[in-house]
Amino acid sequence: MTAKKMLVVVLSRTGAVLGAATRSTPGVPAVGDLVGDGLVARRRNSEASVVIPPEDLEVKEVDYSDDVLHDPRAHVVDASGSVAAPAYRIASITSTNTGVTVTVDTGSPAVVAPDKTVLVVIDGGPNQGPLKFSGKTALNVAATLVPVSGVPPGIHMVLASVDGYASRLRAHTFS
Amino acid sequence: MSDTIARPSFYEGQVLRAEDLGLGIDYGRGQMARHDRYLHTPGIATGLELTVDKTTGVTQVKLSPGMAVDATGREIVVDREETLAPEDLDRLGVLIPADTAGGVKPEDRPWHPVFLVGRDESATPPSVSRGCGSAGAQPTRTNEAYDLSYGRPGEAADDPPTIDVTDGPGSTTAVRVLIGFVQWDGASNFNDAKAMPAAGMSPSYAGVRADEMVARSGTLTLRADLGTTREKRPAIVVDGDDGGEMRFGLQDAHGGVNEAFKVNAAGDLTVSGRIKSLVATGVLVESGTIFDGMTIPLPSGVTQKQVDDGQIVLHVALTPRRVAELRPPGQTAGTFIKDPFECRLDGRRVFVRERWFNVATWGSPPATIAAACNYVVLAYVSGSAS
Numbered sequence: 001m002t003a004k005k006m007l008v009v010v011l012s013r014t015g016a017v018l019g020a021a022t023r024s025t026p027g028v029p030a031v032g033d034l035v036g037d038g039l040v041a042r043r044r045n046s047e048a049s050v051v052i053p054p055e056d057l058e059v060k061e062v063d064y065s066d067d068v069l070h071d072p073r074a075h076v077v078d079a080s081g082s083v084a085a086p087a088y089r090i091a092s093i094t095s096t097n098t099g100v101t102v103t104v105d106t107g108s109p110a111v112v113a114p115d116k117t118v119l120v121v122i123d124g125g126p127n128q129g130p131l132k133f134s135g136k137t138a139l140n141v142a143a144t145l146v147p148v149s150g151v152p153p154g155i156h157m158v159l160a161s162v163d164g165y166a167s168r169l170r171a172h173t174f175s
Numbered sequence: 176m177s178d179t180i181a182r183p184s185f186y187e188g189q190v191l192r193a194e195d196l197g198l199g200i201d202y203g204r205g206q207m208a209r210h211d212r213y214l215h216t217p218g219i220a221t222g223l224e225l226t227v228d229k230t231t232g233v234t235q236v237k238l239s240p241g242m243a244v245d246a247t248g249r250e251i252v253v254d255r256e257e258t259l260a261p262e263d264l265d266r267l268g269v270l271i272p273a274d275t276a277g278g279v280k281p282e283d284r285p286w287h288p289v290f291l292v293g294r295d296e297s298a299t300p301p302s303v304s305r306g307c308g309s310a311g312a313q314p315t316r317t318n319e320a321y322d323l324s325y326g327r328p329g330e331a332a333d334d335p336p337t338i339d340v341t342d343g344p345g346s347t348t349a350v351r352v353l354i355g356f357v358q359w360d361g362a363s364n365f366n367d368a369k370a371m372p373a374a375g376m377s378p379s380y381a382g383v384r385a386d387e388m389v390a391r392s393g394t395l396t397l398r399a400d401l402g403t404t405r406e407k408r409p410a411i412v413v414d415g416d417d418g419g420e421m422r423f424g425l426q427d428a429h430g431g432v433n434e435a436f437k438v439n440a441a442g443d444l445t446v447s448g449r450i451k452s453l454v455a456t457g458v459l460v461e462s463g464t465i466f467d468g469m470t471i472p473l474p475s476g477v478t479q480k481q482v483d484d485g486q487i488v489l490h491v492a493l494t495p496r497r498v499a500e501l502r503p504p505g506q507t508a509g510t511f512i513k514d515p516f517e518c519r520l521d522g523r524r525v526f527v528r529e530r531w532f533n534v535a536t537w538g539s540p541p542a543t544i545a546a547a548c549n550y551v552v553l554a555y556v557s558g559s560a561s
Contacts, residue, residue, distance in 0.1 A: 009469065020547065022463035025475045033472045036524060040468035045543050049468070069496070069547045071504030072466055 004064035009034055010077050012058045013117045013134070016167040017075040017083065020068045031059050038130075041073075041159055043169045050123040050157040050169070051130055074166045090168035091142070093160045097151070097174055100133070102160045103143040114139035116163040120146045122172075123157045137162065180205065180341050205343035212248030212338075217352060218379030219243045223253060225289065225355040225368040235259075236357055236368040238323070243291055243352045244381050247338055247345030251293040251321050251352065259289070259323060261364045264357065269327045274359040281366045284358050285328035286376060289368075290351035293344075296320040324351065353378045390415075398426060405430060461552040464496060467545035470523040477554045479523075490553040493518050493525060496546065503531035503544050510534040514541070518548050525550065 007028065009019035019039050023029075031054050038051035062068075062083040068075050074085050088105035095101070100120045106112055116137040124131050135146040144162070151174045161167040182202040183195050222241020227234060236259040243251045264270065264287060273285050297314035333351045355378050360366035371377045388395060393415035398408050406428040413421050419440040424432040436446040459474035471491060473479065481487040495515035502511050510533075517528040527548040530541040 019466045019469045021465040021469055021472070023472050024460070024462050025472070029472055034465075034469050036470040036522070040524065040526075042468060042528075042545050044545075045540075066498060066500075069464060069466065070498075070500055074504060 005061050006064045006068065007034065008060050008062055008068060008072065008075070008077060008083055009039055009057050010060055011052070011119060011161050011167070012056055014119055014161040014163040014167075015077045015079075016161040016165075017068065017072045017077060018052060018057070018167065020072045022064070022069075028059050028061050031057050034059055041157075041169055043157060043171060046171065048123075048155070048157050048171055050121055050159050052121055052159065053130060053132075056121075056132065073169070076164060076166065078164075086164060086166055089166040090160050090162060093158055093168060093170045093172070095148075095158065095172040095174065098149065099145045099147050100158060100160065100172075101143050101145050102135075102162060104137075104162055104165050106140075106142050110140050110142050112137055112140050112142055113164065118144045118146055118163075119161045120148065121159040121161075122148065122151055125152045125154060125156065127152075178339075178341055201343060205341070207250075208248030208342070208344035209340070210248070211244045211250065212246070214384055215244060216379075216382035216384060217244050217246045217350075218381040219352070219354060220381045223291065223354045223378075225259075225357070225370060227365075227368050234360070234365050234367075236261075236365045238289075238354070243354065243379075245293055245345065245350040245352050246333065247336065247342070247348070247350055249293045249344035249350070250319070251291055252319065253291070253321060257323065259357065259365065259368075261359075263323070264325045264359065264365075265363070267325050269325050269330075270359060271327060273328075275361055277361075279361065281358070281360055284361065284366065286356040286358055286369075286372045287328055288326040288330050288353050289355045289357055290324045290326060291354050292322045292324060292349045292351050294320045294322055294349070322349075325357070326351075396426075396430070404428065457555070459554045461554075462550060464547050464549050465525055465527075466547045467525060467527040469525060471520070471525060471550050471552055473523075474552060474554045482554075485557050487554050488557050489523075491520055491523075492551045493520060493527075494549045495527070495529075496548050503529075503542055506531075516543055 006020060006022045008017045009031065010017050018041055021034060035054050035057060038053050039057060040049045040051055042049040060077050060081065062077065062081065065083065067085065068083055075083050076086050077083050090102060091105045092103045093100060102118050102120065104112060114137055118135040118137060120133045122131045131151060133146050133148045135144050137144050153175050155171055155173050157169060158172045159167060159169050181198065183198045220242045222239045223243060224239045226237050228237055238253065238257040238259060240253050240255055245251060269287060271285065273279060296318040298316040298318050299314045331353065336345065336348045336350060355368060355370045356372050356376060357365050358367040395413040396410055398405060398410040405426045407425045410426045410432055411421065411423050412432050420437050422432050422434045422437040424435040426432055435448060436444065438444045459477055461472055461474040465471060477487050482489060495518050500513065502509060512532040512534065514530045514532065516530040517526055519526050525548060527546045528543050529546040530543050532541045533539065
């Protein structure tokens with residue numbers, strides 16, 4: 001008997017799951033079929049959102065899981081193509097006008113794999129598309145500073161994703 | 176500027192000049208050229224097939240006898256099998272780096288067009304006597320000769336030259352007819368030759384210019400000529416019998432058509448196979464579960480453009496997803512009550528959120544969290560719901 005499958009929409013560069021779906025037609029659709037001109041990610045208790053462009057997203061078919069449909073952003077797709085809820089998440093996101101610091105949960109002592117992609121997507125406000133910035137983790141360093149520029153003053157949604165960690169969405173004020 | 180078309184006329188006792196006789200010939204040639212030019216499209220009329228002969232151990236490209244008509248209406252007759260000269264391709268300067276670059280497989284080298292060009296060639300056959308007043312050994316024949324030439328990859332046949340309606344076949348302007356393609360072997364010879372080496376690469380075949388085609392028998396047949404017999408060739412027949420009908424199918428040896436489909440004058444369509452359409456027919460359905468912020472997938476075979484163009488109408492039903500979830504995301508303990516807060520559609524995008532009330536802190540604002548919903552999409556062709 002074939003295992004029940006589902007579709008997840010992931011950030012191509014980190015494998016972080018941002019959305020999930022099932023459909024009766026078998027196979028993997030084009031990402032545009034599932035996100036249109038972008039996936040709208042909304043923060044808890046807020047109307048604010050950030051749109052993740054389709055060119056940064058992929059659709060993957062994975063084994064069905066109710067947990068993934070319940071909380072997609074708590075999951076990642078690993079190199080083997082399996083979806084899982086990683087033990088560690090992004091602990092915090094802090095920002096200045098020139099950089100966003102993404103800090104991941106670590107064990108004790110801190111163990112962080114080096115050279116993992118850190119991706120920051122900031123909603124660009126009403127007059128421009130989302131702004132994308134990236135950096136790399138350093139060995140056993142929990143915090144990664146990602147330089148940013150061109151963010152208009154105001155409150156913006158910031159989605160942070162680190163390869164191997166569940167993503168996090170927060171609102172930040174830029175001046 | 177065009178000349179008035181004139182034909183010679185004669186009377187008893189007339190002294191015939193060479194000009195009078197020449198006019199008779201030119202009149203006929205002009206008539207034929209205008210017919211070929213305006214009632215047909217230029218190209219190969221028969222033969223002129225390129226073949227590769229490797230029986231001698233050396234690749235030779237041969238051209239079979241045949242006839243083509245150029246864009247001026249000039250007939251070009253190749254009366255014997257020709258062997259193409261590879262040195263001509265080299266000499267004409269049409270080779271490009273990809274023809275001779277190392278490390279390229281022979282079959283991956285570019286294809287060069289082969290052209291046939293008509294050419295008049297004066298000739299003087301031996302004469303038995305010299306006429307009175309003859310200026311000497313002037314040519315008394317014009318041979319209708321031809322040349323073979325080659326072009327760079329991608330070069331097409333020549334466009335029709337500027338030509339007056341009264342003109343005869345071109346004799347001074349070389350107008351090329353594309354007859355096939357050859358491939359260089361990277362060194363000094365041909366590697367291969369084909370009529371149609373790839374999609375979009377084909378020689379010109381002579382055709383017909385007509386606004387009306389009439390069959391005196393009452394049955395008009397159009398057949399793809401893929402060989403010497405008509406058996407099993409695809410054909411369309413317009414038949415005037417029984418009120419009129421059109422049939423398509425493969426022909427049999429007697430010219431009949433084994434009907435794949437037919438339509439009669441009343442519009443009744445009969446098909447022996449399946450009807451497929453780029454526009455989906457009937458009602459198509461897609462269903463599943465989808466998370467907040469995503470777009471509902473369309474049923475297989477339906478495109479957003481068809482929806483945008485109004486060809487397809489969508490009906491979408493969303494329902495909150497009722498599954499046994501005890502707590503909101505991120506909570507591992509406690510008792511909560513879940514309430515659907517939002518479950519709506521904007522275009523194809525779903526917006527779904529749930530409110531989670533913590534029983535232990537009853538009266539406090541609930542947590543409003545993105546969630547998934549169930550969906551059903553029905554798609555049908557606009558104006559044909561049934």
